Amino acid sequence: MPKITYIEHNGTEHVVDVAIGQTVMQGAVDNNVPGIDADCGGECACATCHVFVDPAWEAKTGTANEQEASMLSFAATKQDNSRLSCQIEVTAALDGLVVRMPEAQH
C-alpha cells in the first residue's frame, strides 16, 4: 500500500499506509491523524480537510477541479499548493506523498 506522510501544523509526522482508491482524507480519518476534520465526509462541501501538498508532489496529485477550487478560494490559510484531501485519490504513483496540515480547518 502507498505510504502517505501527514505533517501536523506543529510538525508531528504521521506515516500511514493508505489503500489505492481511498482518498488522502479517508487515510487520515481511518488512522486518526489529527488536523483533518472532514465535516462533510468527502462531499467537497466544507473545506475542512484542507492540506498543503509538498511541492515535490504537486505534479503527481494534479490540480483542483472547479468545485474544489471554489471551496478553497476563501479558505483562511490558502496557499498555491492548497488542496482538499477528500479530492485526492491515492494511486501507486502517490506512494511517498507528503502533505502538511494548516493551523486550523475552521
Next chain:
Amino acid sequence: MADASSRVVVVGAGHGGSNAVAFLRQYGWPGEILLVGDEPILPYHRPPLSKAWLKGEATAESLALRPADFYPKQRVTLRLGTRVEAIDRAAKALRLADGESLAYDHLILATGARARRIPLPGADAPHVLTLRNAADADALKAAIGPGKRVVVIGAGWIGLEVAASARALGAEACVLEAQDRVLARVASPGLSAFVDAAHRAHGVDLRLKVGVEAIEAGAVRLADGSRVPADLVLLGVGAAAEDSLARTCGLAEPTGGIRVDHNACTADPAIHAIGDCTIRPLPGGATGRLESVPSATEQAKAAAAHLCGKPAPAPEVPWFWSDQYELRIQVAGLAQGAARAVTRLRTTDKLSVFHLDAMGRVQAVEAVSSAPDFMAGKRLIGLGKPVDAAALADPAQPLAALAVG
C-alpha cells in the same frame, strides 16, 4: 486528572459518538474508552441516507465512518447492538438492556434525535415511514421505485431530499406542507422560493398551506376532504432530542433536550452530552438545538478537549448542507433575527443571500450551487466585521476584497 484506569463510556455511536472517541485518543486520553450503540452496524455517515444511499449510489463500506479495525487500533471497545436502559449517577453506572451494569468515570451522551411523530389517524400504518437511521433508509429504499406514489408530509430538509431522490428513482412525489413556504423553519423566504421552484420544475406536486386529516390505505386525506394517492408516506415533520436515557437520571429539560455548556458538559460534571440531543450555546449568546453533523463534531471536540485537560477549541461557525437534484445548498451561520437580507446572486440555477445584523456584519449566508459565496460568507461571519452591503449585493465587486481583513 485522568489516569490509565479512568474509563470513558460514550453512549450513542453516530457521528458525534464516533468522533468523540477519535478525538479522545488524539488528545491523549490515557484510559479505557467504550463506545456503545444500539444499532447493529458500524458507525456510519447519516447524510447520504436520504440521497446517495437511497439512490443506490453508496455501499455499506462507503457508508461506514471508519473501518472496523479503527476501533481496536485506537483501543476503543465497540459495543454495537447494545441498548442502555438507565443511568445511575450516584453509582456512576449504566444499566444495559440485558441487565448488565457498566461502570463509568466519565460519560458522554451522544444519543442523537428521533423523528417526530404526529397524532394523525393512520400514522402508525406500515406504509408510513420516517427517516433517521440506516434501517429506516433500507425500508424506504425497498418501498420507493419507478411509478410508486410517494407522499411526503412536511417540506423540511429530510422531506425535500427524499422527494428529490424519489424523482431521481422514477417515482411520483407529492409534498404536503402546512406552512406557506417550504423550509419555513430553517430558511429565509428567498431560499424557500428558490427550492420551491426547483422541486416544481422536477415534477414534484408541492402543496403549501394544506392540512392533513388522516392517512388511509393507499391515500392521504386532506383537510378539504380530498385524497392524495399514496403507496408510501414519509413523515418529515422534524426531530426531537433523543433524551429518554438522560431523563432516567434527571438530566433532560422538561421541554426536551440535554442542556450543555461550551465544553459540552451537562449539570453533572461526570457527564458530557454532544450532538442532536443537546441544547447548546449558539453564536450570539442564545441557546438552542443545532441538528447537524458539524455541530456534533464540534461538540465531540469540545468534550474530548475538556476531559483531556486541553484548552477549549475555538468556536466554529455553524454550517449545514443539502443536495437536491443538481443543486448544492450550503448554509452557514444562523439567519434568525437578521436586520436585512442582501441577495448577491440569483439565476435559474444559483443563489446567494447574505444576512446582515444591525451593525452590518454578516451573520448568515445561504448559497445554492455557489461555493465561493458560501465560503466567503462563512469567513465573513467568523471575522465579525461590518461589510459594505452595496458591494456585497453587486456580483461585479469581488468578494475577496470584502473577505480579507
